[in-house]
Structure formats: C-alpha cells, structure tokens
Amino acid sequence: MSPDVSQAQAARALLAFWRAAGVDMDEAEAVYAAAPAKSGPPAPSPAARRPARAPAVQAPLDAAKAAAAAASSIAQLGAAVEAFEGCGLKSTARTTVFADGVEGARVLLLGEAPGKEEDEQGKPFVGRPGQLLDRMLAVIGLDRRSNLLISNTIFWRPPGDRPPTQGEIASCLPFAERLVALAKPDLVILAGGAAAQAMLKRDETVGKMRGRRLAYTREGMELPPVNAMVMLHPSYLLRRPQEKRQAWGDLLALDAWLDELGVARAPRP
Numbered sequence: 001m002s003p004d005v006s007q008a009q010a011a012r013a014l015l016a017f018w019r020a021a022g023v024d025m026d027e028a029e030a031v032y033a034a035a036p037a038k039s040g041p042p043a044p045s046p047a048a049r050r051p052a053r054a055p056a057v058q059a060p061l062d063a064a065k066a067a068a069a070a071a072s073s074i075a076q077l078g079a080a081v082e083a084f085e086g087c088g089l090k091s092t093a094r095t096t097v098f099a100d101g102v103e104g105a106r107v108l109l110l111g112e113a114p115g116k117e118e119d120e121q122g123k124p125f126v127g128r129p130g131q132l133l134d135r136m137l138a139v140i141g142l143d144r145r146s147n148l149l150i151s152n153t154i155f156w157r158p159p160g161d162r163p164p165t166q167g168e169i170a171s172c173l174p175f176a177e178r179l180v181a182l183a184k185p186d187l188v189i190l191a192g193g194a195a196a197q198a199m200l201k202r203d204e205t206v207g208k209m210r211g212r213r214l215a216y217t218r219e220g221m222e223l224p225p226v227n228a229m230v231m232l233h234p235s236y237l238l239r240r241p242q243e244k245r246q247a248w249g250d251l252l253a254l255d256a257w258l259d260e261l262g263v264a265r266a267p268r269p
C-alpha cells in the first residue's frame with residue numbers, strides 16, 4: 001500500500017471516529033469525499049478538491065426529496081426512510097425510527113430525534129421522555145393507540161444524543177414534510193425548539209413559539225396551511241421539572257384548539 005493510500009484511509013477512519021463521537025464532520029468529510037481511493041497521480045491540494053463539496057451535500061438532499069415525493073402512503077414513506085442512505089446518522093444508529101400510532105389520526109406530533117431506547121426498539125418516544133409525553137398527552141385525551149400519530153424530524157439516533165447537524169436535519173426534512181402532506185392532520189404538534197425551527201423555518205426560541213397558534217406551510221404544498229402548535233419537549237421537562245407550569249399552559253392551549261377543531265378525544269384520566 002502506498003503512503004498516500006494508507007494516509008487517506010487513516011484520515012477517513014479518524015473522520016468516522018470524530019463523527020461517531022458527536023463532532024460535526026460535514027465539512028471535513030466533503031473534502032475527503034473527493035479524495036482518490038487508490039494510488040495514482042499525486043492528489044490535488046485541498047483547495048483544488050473544494051468544488052466537490054456542493055455535490056457531496058446536495059446529492060443526499062435531492063435523493064431525499066425524490067424518495068419522499070415518490071411515497072404515496074405513510075407505509076411507503078416509512079419504507080423510503082428505511083432505505084435512505086443519505087443521512088450519516090444511519091451508519092451509527094442501530095435502527096431506523098419512523099413513526100408510531102394511528103395512520104389517519106387528526107393529530108400528528110413531531111419530536112426531534114430518537115434516543116437510546118427508541119434506537120433499540122425502532123419506535124419514537126418510548127424512553128423516559130416518551131413515557132412523560134404519553135402521560136402529558138393523556139391529560140388532553142390524546143393517545144397514540146387511538147387518535148395520534150407520532151414521529152420525529154430526524155429518523156436515526158445521533159451518537160451520544162448530540163444535537164443533529166444542519167446537514168443531518170436537512171437530509172431528513174423532506175421525509176418529515178412528506179409525512180405532514182400524507183397524514184393531512186388538523187393539527188401538528190411540534191415538541192421542542194429543534195423540531196419547531198426545522199418545520200416552521202423560524203429562528204425563534206421555543207419559549208417564543210410555544211403555546212401560540214401557528215401555521216405550517218410549504219411552497220407548492222397541495223394542502224392549505226396546517227395548524228401547528230409548539231410545546232416544551234418532555235426531555236427538557238425531565239431536566240427542568242420546575243417548568244411544568246409552562247408545560248401545563250401548553251396543554252391547555254392545545255386542548256382549547258383541539259376543542260375548536262372538533263377533534264374527538266378519549267375520555268380524560
């Protein structure tokens with residue numbers, strides 16, 4: 001093996017190590033994506049390789065958009081997410097975590113990203129935050145076994161539960177957007193600031209967005225704007241139980257809107 005090849009392999013292994021450790025490696029990997037795999041003419045300088053960066057980032061995005069658009073049912077969309085290879089998180093996750101609950105429910109909840117338990121079980125919101133979420137939503141008569149569909153804006157667990165990078169969010173977003181288009185909910189609940197920012201394309205904090213009557217829309221969307229409300233994320237509430245008063249406020253705001261929308265719900269506990 002020539003020194004060039006072994007050096008490139010070592011560099012790639014190092015990049016994979018740092019990504020698995022939770023460091024955003026999009027930029028560095030884009031440079032290495034253009035590096036020759038075999039020995040040959042001397043490698044171009046990093047500056048000369050830089051033009052390869054745009055396709056490296058754009059290609060997964062285009063692939064995600066095409067795969068999402070081709071799905072004409074929620075089941076097909078789940079299969080498309082499962083088959084998608086354009087998000088780097090897939091290589092470190094055990095499973096793809098797509099959706100749980102009732103297809104055709106009038107309420108869709110989107111969270112951020114799977115954690116350890118979700119990764120193990122392949123289902124969204126099954127760990128401690130998910131159990132808290134279930135208890136909170138039961139208070140307003142929402143239940144994934146009868147009238148709720150639950151998913152995330154990211155479909156693979158980020159290593160060490162680090163925040164997803166902008167590239168990872170972008171490569172998953174077409175699927176989350178297609179889920180809204182196929183589910184046609186009367187109301188989409190966005191749990192936490194990250195999900196809200198990605199879906200609503202707003203740069204505000206969760207504190208600014210939560211509890212307000214907002215609208216989710218996209219250019220060229222076949223549906224009219226979809227009602228959207230942001231709530232505090234249950235993981236945040238586990239870390240800061242003192243915020244439960246605000247969480248109660250979110251639930252009351254959701255309850256009132258669901259009443260006005262005439263969404264049938266289970267008897268309250």
Ligand code: URA
Binds near residue numbers: 112127129235
């Ligand atoms: N947090 C999320 O946002 N989603 C899950 O599925 C689990 C925890």
